[in-house]
Amino acid sequence: MHAVLFYILATLAVVGGLLMVSLKNPLSGAFALILSLCSLAALFAMLHAEFLFILQILVYAGAIMVLIIFTIMLLNLKKEELQEAPVGWIRLLLTATLCAVGAFGAIQVFGDVVPANVEMTTDFGNIESVGRVMLSDFVYPFEVISLILLVAVVGVVLLAKRII
């Protein structure tokens, strides 16, 4: 059951990713990416990461993708503006080979990893246990993240403003 579900979700994630990089229209690509992100969220749930499962749906499939789709619709690109410069077969082949070699190498490296087979605690992955670690061991990175988000917000307002 676990295996069947994993392969279905993995296939959906990979198909969504492939559609996203291959579709001409960025809006269709965005919807394909949402498919991929939602299957990844389900995979997080299968890994007992319930807090990150919720975050993935809320932040990624929700907020970030809404932002991207909103921008695509706001730009309202015409057909000729979406036309990419024609690429040679050589470049396509070279890029695809490079990425395939990279993926193959990564799989080779990952194949040597030995799982630790640790006992899973009952509170694994829920908000309480994640929050406990986040606000004790990782409290300084957590504060830095809030600073980064503040800087990002100010920067976005400054960039997107017509007249400063």
Place this chain on the structure above:
Amino acid sequence: MIGLHQYLYLSAILFFIGAFGVLFRRNLLVILMSIELMLNAVNLSFIAFSRYGTGTMDGHVAAFFVMALAAAEAGIGLAILVMLFRNRTTVQADDLTLMRD
């Protein structure tokens, strides 16, 4: 039997699909979305390591930080894109040669 390796293989495949998008496509919107896919692939391996490797929550916290950074990156990236589109009326990376000319 699904274990750590299957999740890591999927993560590697998704990461390099995203890398292909960044390297091959010329539409800035698609490049941004490919970066999101790469960040998500890394998150998957963080969480898989947390589940099958350490058994602690450290991987989940790292994935949380990656998500927060991705949100900031998407916001700033899209703001830059909108600004570029306003000034140059293009979203193609090949047309943006201000620093070269």
